Amino acid sequence: KAGVTQTPRYLIKTRGQQVTLSCSPISGHRSVSWYQQTPGQGLQFLFEYFSETQRNKGNFPGRFSGRQFSNSRSEMNVSTLELGDSALYLCASSLAGEGMRTQYFGPGTRLTVL
Amino acid sequence: AQSVAQPEDQVNVAEGNPLTVKCTYSVSGNPYLFWYVQYPNRGLQFLLKYITGDNLVKGSYGFEAEFNKSQTSFHLKKPSALVSDSALYFCAVRDTSQGGKLIFGQGTELSVKP
Numbered sequence: 001k002a003g004v005t006q007t008p009r010y011l012i013k014t015r016g017q018q019v020t021l022s023c024s025p026i027s028g029h030r031s032v033s034w035y036q037q038t039p040g041q042g043l044q045f046l047f048e049y050f051s052e053t054q055r056n057k058g059n060f061p062g063r064f065s066g067r068q069f070s071n072s073r074s075e076m077n078v079s080t081l082e083l084g085d086s087a088l089y090l091c092a093s094s095l096a097g098e099g100m101r102t103q104y105f106g107p108g109t110r111l112t113v114l
Numbered sequence: 115a116q117s118v119a120q121p122e123d124q125v126n127v128a129e130g131n132p133l134t135v136k137c138t139y140s141v142s143g144n145p146y147l148f149w150y151v152q153y154p155n156r157g158l159q160f161l162l163k164y165i166t167g168d169n170l171v172k173g174s175y176g177f178e179a180e181f182n183k184s185q186t187s188f189h190l191k192k193p194s195a196l197v198s199d200s201a202l203y204f205c206a207v208r209d210t211s212q213g214g215k216l217i218f219g220q221g222t223e224l225s226v227k228p
Contacts, residue, residue: 004157033215043204043218056215090157092216100146100165100208103216105158 001027004093004106012112018079021109025072025093032074033103034066037088046089049074050096078111086113116141116209120219127195127226135190135222137205146208147188148216149179153201161203164188175199195226 005024013019025032034046045058049068066076072093078085088110092103118139127133139145146165150158162173169181179190188205205219 006157031214035216042220043216045215045217048215058215092158100163101214102148102160102163104160105150107157110155 004091004104006089006091006106006109008109009107010110010112012114013081014114015081015083017081018077019081019111020075020077021089021091021111023074023076023091023093023106025074025091026104029093029095029104030072031094031096031101031103032068032072033092033094034074034076035090035092036060037090037108038086043090046076081113083113085111087111116207116211116217118147118205118207118217118219120203120205120222122222123220124223124225127224129197129226129228130194133192133195133199133224133226135203135205135224137188137190137219139186139188139205139207141207143210145188146210147179147181148206148208149173149177149188149190150204150206151201152204152221158204161190195224197226197228200224200226 007022031050033048037043047066048056052068063079068074088108090108092105094101094103148163149161152158162171164171164181172178177192203222206216209215
């Protein structure tokens with residue numbers, strides 16, 4: 001089975017621009033979560049989607065948004081980029097949303113904001 | 115609030131020696147605990163998890179972890195370290211009170227020297 005894929009792998013944007021990141025989960029997985037990884041803050045939860053519904057949202061400003069499509073693919077969007085948004089954005093998928101399910105991570109999208 | 119702590123930023127081990135990466139947790143209710151490994155410029159790779167049952171959990175690449183309820187710990191171990199084990203290791207707990215997001219420790223950099 002193919003793993004979680006994320007596109008693009010690398011992005012360079014300037015302040016004020018917006019960006020859309022894409023995530024394709026493992027086939028059959030219906031839950032997708034997004035995390036931000038930075039050297040200072042570590043790994044922080046952004047959102048969780050299950051069957052096209054946002055189940056949970058982390059403590060991030062409204063500039064961060066996401067959605068999930070009927071085929072379980074997910075996108076996240078960051079508007080009005082700030083320098084502090086530079087990070088590795090990781091997507092993870094699991095079979096369902098129950099607590100014991102394992103989340104499998106993609107390789108991430110490295111976003112650099114200049 | 116649920117949390118995990120990894121008390122060591124870095125662990126240095128000689129190749130062939132046993133290794134331990136420490137993790138303590140704080141949860142209400144039954145903990146769902148995970149270990150992930152991250153190699154440079156890569157996503158997180160699942161190693162093992164504790165849901166219930168046997169306190170010694172075996173995972174990928176010869177790693178195992180010991181769940182200790184009285185000490186609220188979930189230390190990662192390997193009997194004989196390899197240079198290729200050098201990476202960043204994350205302990206995580208599933209926050210079942212909020213849709214199941216993962217809460218990560220700050221990570222421990224493992225360095226295995228020949």
